Amino acid sequence: MLVDDLRGMFYIALKDLRAYYFKPPNISWGILFPFAFILAFAIRNPGDLRSLVPGLLALTVLFGTSSMEAIVIVFERRIGSLERLLLAPIRLPALLAGKLLGGMTFGLTVTLAVLLIALSIFGGTETNWLMMALALLLSATAFSSLGAFVSVAVREVFEAQTLANFIRFPMMFLGGVFVSVDSLPAWLQVIARLLPLTYSVEALRAALTGGRWETVWLDLGFLAIFSLCLYSLAEYTLARRLD
Template structure:
């Protein structure tokens, strides 16, 4: 009987997470900050860096896809919580039957799905304009899906700061994201980076996602694919764990 109650509770919380993710998608996907920070900024940022440099197509297209995935999947989460605090709906949400785990999993799912959907745009442009193709679908899909989960978990962790000012969270998010970009091998392939860069590259989840995407599109990877997969799963789990801890602490402090 207790097992039935446990499964019933899990099902209720899973349904609550689904409802929260659906709500986030409807309300927040087309908000101007999400569009600017998640789509326009990474595209022009990458093109500005690559302008005038002889960047091979096999590096450029996977790099743009990885950048779009990184920024979009990590842009929704940091904005949801401060917007809800600003609208005074966050208090109703945390006092609802949905657990804190259901809330952050729903927010993370919405962020991850947004990242996956938007990463298809540079993929299609790369196919139409540069003839890029997916050579290893399994590695490519693992890079996109696991990368989006790790990046969305990072965004949820950043959103744990107790504030109702979205701009404050986005400034903090960019302070975290920009250094991770430069050490991830998106702009400069990891084998071409100085030794200190290769040493710190494993600290960025983007390093592993970009590596899998590059392998999936026929490029040469820096890490073994199995290590990329394990690292992204570990990043997603660890970041979600700490996101839950910090959101719980902020909730109690508030």
């Protein structure tokens, strides 16, 4: 049973990556979009470009994992091919995990490319690689779960993009990508603390600047909690949608 689930999960992710993720429109959406935003911000406020790197990475993970992920399930449900997966000897949590894994793999691949570019420009002597790996992995899990939840919560493909952006854009401006959370008004800080992107940016910043584990554990812990909650919510919603 577990073997069936794990195998199914792996092949579902592989199939999604081949069929949907590594296609030109998705690659450009995943990479160009965060770059464009950061570039626009940098042109407006030239200065310490280096401080924008954690935000750039977090945005790349966010958009890389969730853009396609938010569409995949609702798309397959609409055209009927999701049924193929439901008929296969794979339990629902594993099916959903396979979908998540596809989004995470793509998001992390794109982010790794961006990270290498950023490090080659700014240098990375202070980087804590273990912290970086954990921060990226947990960010990808959280955002992929978010995408999956969006995908099962809507009925039409276009609604998925709308809902995903409705969640992502406020996060982008409140999550410490451009302006640090501490400089926001108190009530906005409260909202920012409810957004997974905030913790992702914090953890990535710490990883890049040799931050201390004591504070980063908290960020990583929150990302793990977000992942778990969003994944459970997605699975619950999907199970109810079927039948």
